[in-house]
């Protein structure tokens with residue numbers, strides 16, 4: 001398991017956490033890119049799966065502890081865990097405990113979207129009932145994303161699990177936003193449609209430094225080239241437009257990027273080269 005990385009970005013304290021790993025079909029991760037190209041960047045196993053990380057981010061901002069994403073759902077059955085190569089327990093809770101953080105200390109959770117590999121620890125079993133894992137947190141999500149998670153269509157229903165959504169809804173934990181929104185001073189969400197219609201990225205800005213948490217817009221540094229869009233994306237042409245818009249912003253503001261599914265070191269920066277956009281790792 002990757003150790004916790006700590007970084008101070010202006011007034012924010014950041015801990016780049018890990019919720020372990022997940023294995024997904026390599027072809028699906030790289031869309032129209034031929035295997036001879038992508039397999040140099042992410043080495044497939046005998047089932048053609050590539051290894052992905054799960055990289056939630058913990059932020060201390062004034063008197064708030066904010067969690068960006070809650071890792072992957074390990075409540076499902078053994079077959080589900082085998083398909084995605086999952087361990088039995090959620091490393092995320094152990095990492096929070098190492099930092100002395102109890103689930104009830106989290107006051108805000110920000111969701112890029114509600115797929116099971118991003119919102120999996122929203123709930124856990126407590127005395128035979130599914131309860132919110134972070135009971136005191138407001139859970140920020142785009143209105144569109146919550147609607148789609150509650151009423152998924154055939155193409156997206158395997159990606160959402162109601163058990164990560166309904167208990168929070170019943171207990172009034174969600175706070176929906178529509179479009180761009182400032183959640184705390186210097187912490188904002190921006191719509192990033194494509195992977196899903198309601199996906200958002202999370203940005204931090206403090207003392208001239210910027211960071212973006214990429215969600216599944218560009219989940220791996222190897223996916224940075226403009227057309228390396230996963231086949232999982234529901235609206236790939238929208239992903240392309242969103243990438244063009246946000247890439248320019250991230251280049252101009254010299255954003256540090258946290259790649260949501262990077263299996264190794266999760267931090268990087270975009271570059272524009274003669275071959276197009278690429279990402280380089282950043283070691284702090």
Ligand SMILES: [Zn+2]
Pocket residue numbers: 115117118216219261
């Ligand atoms: Zn994902």
